[in-house]
Amino acid sequence: MISPTAKEIFIQGITKDGRTFRPSDWAERLAGVMSSFRPGGAFPGSYLSYSPWCVPTSINGVKCVIVNRELRNAEPMAWDFCVNFAKDNDLQVSDVSPVPPAPATPKAAQTPVAAAVRSDPVAPVIPVDLPKTDRP
Template sequence: MKISTNDLIIKGVTTSGRKFRPSDWAERLAGALGAFGDDNRVSYSPYVRPVTLEGVGCVVVSRALKEVDPRAYEFLMGFARDNDLTVIDGAVWVTTRGAEAAAGG
C-alpha cells in the first residue's frame, strides 16, 4: 500500500493503545464517502481509502480532501478526534518506513 507524504493515516488504535472496534470500522468510514456502482460494489473516494497497516485497520486520507471537500475532511478528522484515534502524518510514516527498509527491517 502506497502512502504519500500528502496523506494522513487514521489508525484503528486509540491514543491509549486500545484497538478500535468494530473490526470493519475503516471500511465503514471510507464507505461513507464512497459510492455504489451499478454492480452494487462500493467505489471508495480517491481521497479516502481503507487499508491494513501492521495488522491494524486504518483509513488513509489525502490532505487534498481539505481543499476539495472541507466538510468531508472535517468529518473524518472529527471522527478520529471524537474516538481518540491515533492520526499519523504520512510524511512521518514514509520517513520511518524508508529508514526501516534501509536497515533491513
C-alpha cells in the same frame, strides 16, 4: 499534530491509550461513507468503490484509513468529518505512514532459482544456467 504540508493523513485503528478500535470494520465503514467524495464528484455507481481520497488499508496488522489532503481542498466538510471522527474516537492520527517492518525472506527464496521465479518486481533476477538436456 497534523502538518499543514502533509499530502495525506493516516487514521489508525488504535486509540491513544493503545486499545484496538472496534468495530473491526470501522475503516471500511468510514471509507464507505466517504465514497461519493471523489475527483469530478459523485457519479452513478460511485458508492460501489472507495474514493481515492479516503482509502481503507491495513498497516502492520492495524486497520487504517488514508485520507488525502485533496479531500480538504475539494470538500472541507468531508475532511472535517474524517478528522473529527478520529478525535471523537480518540484514534491515533499521523501524517507519516507507519512503516511496516521488512518481511523475513525464507531461506528457499534466497536461492538463485527462487529469485528468478518470484514475481516480486523489486527482487533482483539472477540468471541461472540450466543444464542442457536432449529432451524437447
